[in-house]
Amino acid sequence: MTNDLAIGMAGAGGDGVIAAGDALIGAAARLGYRAIMTKSFGPQIRGGESSFRLRLGTDPVFNAGGTLDVAIALNWTDFLRFGAELPVDGHTTVIYDTASRVAPDDLPLAGVTPEDAIAVPIEQMARDHAGTDKAKNTVVLGLLAEWLGLPADSLLAGVRKRFAKKSVEVLEGNERAFAAGVVFAQAHPIRTDQRLAPPRAAGAGRMLVDGNEMCAAAAIFAGCEFFGGYPITPSSEIMQWLSREIWKYGGTMLQAEDEIAGIGAVVGASFAGRKGMTATSGPGMSLKTEMLGLATIAELPLVCVNVQRGGPSTGLPTKSEQADLFQAVFSAHGDVVRPVLAPVSVADTFRVTVEAFNIAEQYQTPVILLSDADIAQRKEIVDPIDTSAFTIVDRRRPNGRELEEYVRFQITESGVSPISYPGQKGGNYLASGIEHSERGAPTANGEIHERMNEKRIRKFNSLKSRRDLFTIEGDRDAPLALLSWGSVAGVAFEAAAEARRDGIQLKVLVPRLLYPVSEEVYEDFFASVRAGLVVEQSYQGQLFRLIRMFVDVPRGLASFARSGSNPIAASEILHRVRLMVSTLQRGNVPETAQWLE
Amino acid sequence: MNGTRTANDYKSDLKPIWCPGCGDFGVLQAIYRALTAIGRPPHEIAFVSGIGCSSRIPGYTTAYGFNTVHGRALPIAQGIKLARPELLVLAAGGDGDGFSIGGGHVPHAIRRNVDLTYVVMDNQIYGLTKGQLSPTSPRGLKTVSSAHGSVEDPVNPLMYVLGYGARFVAQGTPADLSGLAALIEAGLRFPGFAFINVLSPCVTYGRADVQLKAHKAMMKSLDALGHDATDRLQAMTRAAEYGRQLHTGVFYRDPDPSPTFEAQIAGRHRAMAALGALRSRVLEAFVVS
Numbered sequence: 001m002t003n004d005l006a007i008g009m010a011g012a013g014g015d016g017v018i019a020a021g022d023a024l025i026g027a028a029a030r031l032g033y034r035a036i037m038t039k040s041f042g043p044q045i046r047g048g049e050s051s052f053r054l055r056l057g058t059d060p061v062f063n064a065g066g067t068l069d070v071a072i073a074l075n076w077t078d079f080l081r082f083g084a085e086l087p088v089d090g091h092t093t094v095i096y097d098t099a100s101r102v103a104p105d106d107l108p109l110a111g112v113t114p115e116d117a118i119a120v121p122i123e124q125m126a127r128d129h130a131g132t133d134k135a136k137n138t139v140v141l142g143l144l145a146e147w148l149g150l151p152a153d154s155l156l157a158g159v160r161k162r163f164a165k166k167s168v169e170v171l172e173g174n175e176r177a178f179a180a181g182v183v184f185a186q187a188h189p190i191r192t193d194q195r196l197a198p199p200r201a202a203g204a205g206r207m208l209v210d211g212n213e214m215c216a217a218a219a220i221f222a223g224c225e226f227f228g229g230y231p232i233t234p235s236s237e238i239m240q241w242l243s244r245e246i247w248k249y250g251g252t253m254l255q256a257e258d259e260i261a262g263i264g265a266v267v268g269a270s271f272a273g274r275k276g277m278t279a280t281s282g283p284g285m286s287l288k289t290e291m292l293g294l295a296t297i298a299e300l301p302l303v304c305v306n307v308q309r310g311g312p313s314t315g316l317p318t319k320s321e322q323a324d325l326f327q328a329v330f331s332a333h334g335d336v337v338r339p340v341l342a343p344v345s346v347a348d349t350f351r352v353t354v355e356a357f358n359i360a361e362q363y364q365t366p367v368i369l370l371s372d373a374d375i376a377q378r379k380e381i382v383d384p385i386d387t388s389a390f391t392i393v394d395r396r397r398p399n400g401r402e403l404e405e406y407v408r409f410q411i412t413e414s415g416v417s418p419i420s421y422p423g424q425k426g427g428n429y430l431a432s433g434i435e436h437s438e439r440g441a442p443t444a445n446g447e448i449h450e451r452m453n454e455k456r457i458r459k460f461n462s463l464k465s466r467r468d469l470f471t472i473e474g475d476r477d478a479p480l481a482l483l484s485w486g487s488v489a490g491v492a493f494e495a496a497a498e499a500r501r502d503g504i505q506l507k508v509l510v511p512r513l514l515y516p517v518s519e520e521v522y523e524d525f526f527a528s529v530r531a532g533l534v535v536e537q538s539y540q541g542q543l544f545r546l547i548r549m550f551v552d553v554p555r556g557l558a559s560f561a562r563s564g565s566n567p568i569a570a571s572e573i574l575h576r577v578r579l580m581v582s583t584l585q586r587g588n589v590p591e592t593a594q595w596l597e
Numbered sequence: 598m599n600g601t602r603t604a605n606d607y608k609s610d611l612k613p614i615w616c617p618g619c620g621d622f623g624v625l626q627a628i629y630r631a632l633t634a635i636g637r638p639p640h641e642i643a644f645v646s647g648i649g650c651s652s653r654i655p656g657y658t659t660a661y662g663f664n665t666v667h668g669r670a671l672p673i674a675q676g677i678k679l680a681r682p683e684l685l686v687l688a689a690g691g692d693g694d695g696f697s698i699g700g701g702h703v704p705h706a707i708r709r710n711v712d713l714t715y716v717v718m719d720n721q722i723y724g725l726t727k728g729q730l731s732p733t734s735p736r737g738l739k740t741v742s743s744a745h746g747s748v749e750d751p752v753n754p755l756m757y758v759l760g761y762g763a764r765f766v767a768q769g770t771p772a773d774l775s776g777l778a779a780l781i782e783a784g785l786r787f788p789g790f791a792f793i794n795v796l797s798p799c800v801t802y803g804r805a806d807v808q809l810k811a812h813k814a815m816m817k818s819l820d821a822l823g824h825d826a827t828d829r830l831q832a833m834t835r836a837a838e839y840g841r842q843l844h845t846g847v848f849y850r851d852p853d854p855s856p857t858f859e860a861q862i863a864g865r866h867r868a869m870a871a872l873g874a875l876r877s878r879v880l881e882a883f884v885v886s
Binding site for chain 1 (some may be wrong): 609611638639641642643645646653655658659660661662663664666667668671672673674675676677678679680681683684700701702704705862865866869870872874876877879880882883884885
């Protein structure tokens with residue numbers, strides 16, 4: 001029995017690979033397991049190869065990564081196309097279709113000989129029992145139900161749901177295909193250590209949701225009344241979900257003619273007093289920056305979501321990367337501080353999106369929410385969220401006395417000024433992208449410019465002391481540290497847990513607030529640290545470099561970073577942590593590059 | 598609506614930065630008159646512009662003004678109107694704003710038909726940046742950025758918007774101030790996207806033959822020509838003469854305008870409000886059953 005199982009499956013378009021994954025994670029959610037499922041596709045618009053990987057456990061799951069425990073290849077050509085996304089080792093149970101005519105001791109896996117390789121006549125069974133090879137995925141579900149010890153009823157419920165609108169023949173055919181899979185598996189038992197332990201509790205109230213949908217729903221919760229955007233992979237689902245839902249809450253969405261107009265309409269809606277959001281990715285983010293600058297100087301709240309993909313330019317549109325941090329932080333001309341937040345999971349996306357709206361409102365600023373393709377596109381079983389624990393912040397409105405002689409950009413102690421909206425009597429003012437006086441009059445006066453810059457930057461001081469926007473765990477005095485952000489943080493959490501099980505003293509820092517950099521939070525954290533790693537998915541190691549720009553870091557802090565579309569496994573982090581331990585034991589604090597050997 | 602309001606109610610304390618004799622002064626006067634005629638209180642008006650000499654104009658009114666970035670007045674104005682449909686929304690800018698850097702937004706404002714009025718102050722030159730070629734500059738024009746003369750055709754703003762299906766298209770000049778005020782008022786009253794091209798001379802960088810004096814001599818009222826403003830093809834025939842003739846008046850006014858964007862979504866909002874969705878319960882949609 002195991003508490004943690006990674007399943008990967010690949011096949012051709014039309015094989016129903018994703019539907020099988022959906023059925024598995026749906027059943028897992030109902031049964032009370034925790035899971036994360038990622039999907040991956042070839043570059044074709046339709047009909048290309050597709051795959052899923054599902055990390056299934058009895059305890060909370062932090063990432064979908066790691067070597068597969070069970071790999072299912074409907075055909076080898078498509079399976080191998082996913083390369084490092086579906087890694088197999090000697091421990092993996094490999095299930096594949098006999099139709100491939102590959103011998104179990106001659107699998108096309110370079111240098112890897114899996115302990116168990118089982119050829120199953122999947123296609124033949126689908127034809128024999130359902131009358132169509134379209135039921136291959138249902139055969140696989142039957143196999144897995146038996147082999148992994150998942151209750152058949154729960155999986156069948158998903159199958160029935162899927163074919164509810166089809167004819168009785170189709171439904172019955174699939175039920176027979178499923179049963180055939182179960183029978184085959186009973187006749188060909190596999191090692192028992194691949195069987196999943198029973199769930200710890202029933203899954204009542206748990207949600208099954210992906211990161212983009214969670215972001216959109218969180219925006220509604222936070223009070224989003226307007227969305228403007230333009231379709232772009234991998235963020236489009238945010239707009240799509242809102243195009244269906246936002247009207248129910250009295251909100252409005254606009255699919256604009258381009259990325260600039262999408263955020264432009266949000267700037268307009270915010271000026272008009274409504275909470276607004278836009279969402280984009282990669283090249284779209286480049287186009288948004290002009291409007292972000294305008295919203296910064298006009299001090300208008302808005303949330304701009306960037307679901308990071310591989311870049312630069314078109315880059316790798318469907319693959320996750322964390323290389324837009326520099327852009328988020330620095331993509332403005334002029335002296336600008338613009339809050340940048342990043343969630344670490346689908347569940348976390350709820351909280352961080354609500355925070356993004358609240359910070360935008362409180363500080364009257366655009367906020368960049370850096371999600372990534374991995375979080376955005378993966379499905380996660382999410383524990384119920386106590387939404388009553390959240391506060392919703394609204395921008396500071398002028399009171400009656402302030403409206404008597406309204407000063408829109410009044411320099412206050414906090415740096416935040418009361419903001420009116422068209423329609424509010426007495427609040428009339430000129431908003432502008434041009435530098436302006438406290439009353440909003442255009443100016444090129446150096447003294448006023450200095451004062452307004454000071455106001456617009458000083459107002460974020462209190463944000464930097466929001467320690468609740470950082471996760472810090474582990475022994476306070478630990479000499480070793482891991483830092484990570486975004487989806488990759490899930491891998492770091494897993495590696496840290498494993499290191500601690502080995503008795504290694506290690507602490508972890510994961511920021512949700514990436515910018516402005518909170519010097520005090522990092523300095524406190526680094527006080528005990530002699531060596532550590534900043535783990536992230538960008539070639540340059542952008543968080544590592546950003547922290548060093550503001551904070552003196554320990555000499556033994558190194559970057560562990562690589563480009564997107566190259567998953568980082570917990571085992572790789574652990575390997576480096578052990579190197580750190582042995583080096584420190586020898587009494588050395590090595591040069592940073594040494595960790596990467 | 599409110600007969601007691603005067604033009605002074607719409608005048609702000611800011612002093613225009615324009616050169617003495619600039620056509621934009623006349624446009625500003627015409628806007629004061631049009632707003633006075635309509636009579637909405639200034640706090641119910643949003644006035645949005647882009648960048649350029651003419652885009653300074655919102656600050657010279659007491660409306661809620663927004664002097665945005667180059668070419669982007671229309672997306673922002675649409676966001677304002679969709680966020681608060683009860684507002685009177687006016688957008689303005691120059692020919693560079695509307696037909697060069699922001700040209701891509703115009704067709705979509707037209708087809709989306711959000712109820713706002715777009716006044717372009719077309720001076721056929723870049724004034725704020727000191728005299729470069731603009732999208733409506735005539736072929737052959739020598740400027741600081743076309744030292745040997747332009748070899749490009751100008752944009753015809755009237756054909757541009759008529760071709761994209763604009764439902765209200767007019768042209769005026771500050772040389773006929775009361776006519777211009779009446780056109781802006783008509784645009785503001787039109788239920789949908791309204792476009793008004795104003796030939797507004799640049800006294801500093803503009804050609805001698807496009808100054809107000811020349812306009813006075815050249816301008817011909819479309820009404821006097823017996824133009825039928827309900828006929829889009831006739832409007833296009835007249836519009837094709839842009840650059841050769843100075844027609845003033847309404848080229849085209851859709852006699853049966855389709856509903857605005859915001860009117861259509863208001864119906865959707867009413868229907869969906871019946872579902873009684875609560876923001877606090879938005880996550881329930883994701884709970885596994």
